Amino acid sequence: MINGAQCIFNPSGPAEPCRIVVLGATGDLAGRKLFPSLFTLFKAGHLNPESRITGCGRGEMSDDEFRRMTEEKVSPDDSEGEQWRRFRQLISYHRLDFNDDASFAALAAGLIPEEGKPAVNRLFYLALPPSSYERAATAIGRAGLGREDGGWSRIVVEKPFGHDLTSARSLNAALHACFNEEQIFSIDHYLAKETVQNILVFRFANAIFEPLWNRQYIDSVAIMATETLGVGHRAAYYDTAGVIRDMFQNHLLQLLSLIAMDPPARFEADQVQDEKVKVFRALKHISSNHDDLAIGQYGNGEIDDGKVAAYREEPGVAAESTTPTYARITAHIDNWRWRGVPFTMISGKRLEKKITRIIINFRRVPHSLFKDILADTIQRNKLIINIYPDEEICLSFQSKVQGTHLCLNQEVMRFAFATGDDQIDAYGRVLLDCLNGERLLFWRQDGLEETWKYLDQILARDNTSRPPGQTLAIYAAGSLGPNREEKLLRHLLTAGKQ
Ligand SMILES: NC(=O)c1ccc[n+]([C@@H]2O[C@H](COP(=O)([O-])OP(=O)(O)OC[C@H]3O[C@@H](n4cnc5c(N)ncnc54)[C@H](OP(=O)(O)O)[C@@H]3O)[C@@H](O)[C@H]2O)c1
CATH class of the missing domain: 3.30.360.10 (Dihydrodipicolinate Reductase; domain 2)
Structure with a gap:
């Protein structure tokens, strides 16, 4: 209940810990929407402090360089200094090239637990040009990252989902080769x-x-x-x-x-x-x-x-x-x-x-x-x-x-x-729903x-x-x-x- 209201979905505590991988983390969407929303979820106690966020792009960058770049985009105010300091520790950077399987293998090494180690939940957010969605999904699948072995694995696809019926079916086939329908979150933040x-x-x-x-x-x-x-x-x-x-x-x-x-x-x-x-x-x-x-x-x-x-x-x-x-x-x-x-x-x-x-x-x-x-x-x-x-x-x-x-x-x-x-905006809500596996807002x-x-x-x-x-x-x-x-x-x- 919130102030006497009857709630259907009211996630109170933090979502389960998760490894969040943002592909296209240097782009406009990631800078303007995704990282600010993730920070808001963190401040509101929805993002589990055990979670980790890996930003991926094609260029070389150190973790600190990427954190500084993200800080400029999120621009936390003075009162948020301590929260930002804790949040930035969750962020790292990984260079990813779709033509280079080794770069995906290196990403997978940190995301697939060794035998006997606790299971890992994974969320992949494709903030990439639409022409890269299929290649990205296929590369994630080839690296074995779509498999759910104890933890869950989910993939978020931004609009546009295809260019017409044929390309939408083709993208769907590429996604379903590595993920099942419950793992695919096609987003419409509206x-x-x-x-x-x-x-x-x-x-x-x-x-x-x-x-x-x-x-x-x-x-x-x-x-x-x-x-x-x-x-x-x-x-x-x-x-x-x-x-x-x-x-x-x-x-x-x-x-x-x-x-x-x-x-x-x-x-x-x-x-x-x-x-x-x-x-x-x-x-x-x-x-x-x-x-x-x-x-x-x-x-x-x-x-x-x-x-x-x-x-x-x-x-x-x-x-x-x-x-x-x-x-x-x-x-x-x-x-x-x-x-x-x-x-x-x-x-x-x-x-x-x-x-x-x-x-x-x-x-x-x-x-x-x-x-x-x-x-x-x-x-x-x-x-x-x-x-x-x-x-x-x-x-x-x-x-x-x-x-x-x-x-x-x-x-x-x-x-x-x-x-x-x-303060949780539309992107924050869809991200939270992805973390909680709640599918109502997705296609x-x-x-x-x-x-x-x-x-x-x-x-x-x-x-x-x-x-x-x-x-x-x-x-x-x-x-x-x-x-x-x-x-x-x-x-x-x-x-x-x-
Ligand atoms: N911007 C928005 O407000 C908005 C709103 C709704 C939906 N979307 C959708 O979100 C997606 C991203 O949009 P955006 O505006 O953020 O685009 P963007 O600014 O062009 O950023 C694209 C990102 O993808 C990476 N990238 C570009 N080409 C790549 C390639 N060939 N292989 C691998 N990575 C590549 C770039 O990073 P590197 O150059 O560092 O590799 C960059 O980080 C698009 O599908 C768009 O339709 C965006």
Whole structure:
């Protein structure tokens, strides 16, 4: 119990001791997210002080050099000095080259216990370029590090999991050659955000929403994740992937599945996954109706009063690139509950605001008894689930304005998550779940394959039916996306503002 709350997962003490191996430990993800989150878990008492963390990269570096590099990224403040001193002792560095089996053998020597010695738990985190995942998994397997001999061995795979259905299956085969499904943790850190986790509690622990949660009462659903950032240092990957692979295959379709799934009988990882997969299977292939799909690419413009370059001028992007940085996909779920309810998913880079939000638009009242008095039609009720920057749930409804005249106004009831003393962010949570073997927040292979099947037909259509360069609407950086999308985006961005 936390302050009278009923808890399902509430790991109190530290996780079991473990050897954590971060492959790609010198990269952006490791520096910005993984090591800061590991330090937070350590401070909160979740990371066992008997654990050890090995950072791996291709260059030569001493343990101390790597610790100093990590310290710069984590930047502990003065009050954390003593905790940092103890944490840094857990860290070491190992040079690893996928073409050099000897470097893996040397890593294995420290991770496989000698006979008679206590068993070792191992967690491998692939913070590598996606093109290296298969080789890394195979090398780990060849070194015998996937075998569970007394202790457990787990592997964490970052997004993107493949480039399409074929490559996702190939990566899966490489992983399954050395690990079984329970050992593989395909991560989507979006799922660890408070508001996202709250969707299932909100839907299934309250009796009042579920009876309305269907085509009879819900008119449409919008799911948006917009960014102000450009492609940054990820051009090499992004220019071959684009926004649909980068954002829709994982984050947006995961959010869609949480909104659309049926209740599982129990709150258990496999049962929740079963229900999500049923949603993915019910996604209707996009029709020839072009209104279901819009794509664009950012041109130059202004963000926060500063000029920014067009996508095609970014370092590492091809000058003639036709990679979309904006997409809208209107999905249709062909089942009893959702038939006819559009789920509009939008994501884009270099847009006016960074916002992640889900909007449930309810149907209008069937008959307005105020229609003779009020010129305006009565606005719909909306349920808005804000994920970023605010973490809150808002319900809009009509209310009478105080006074002698009958005037209606839209009011908003808000529930905001306190940004209180729980400092463990989404990456910290997924890392903790990996350490505890809790699989609820991770992908299962059948779900991954279903999402790729859905997106492959969209991408194939886009690649084949429209000549390169003519399919994209170029939009100004800092704007509301392509011209035809502006009105919709403005509407979604201002929803719930009172
Ligand atoms: N950055 C993010 O915010 C973010 C968010 C979500 C997902 N991801 C995913 O996380 C993974 C890592 O992203 P990142 O942004 O950290 O990339 P990054 O900054 O390019 O770092 C990649 C790391 O991999 C190592 N590396 C590069 N090429 C390698 C090769 N051929 N063989 C072995 N090691 C190699 C590099 O280390 P050395 O050069 O020292 O070997 C470096 O430490 C990617 O799959 C990305 O899609 C990243």
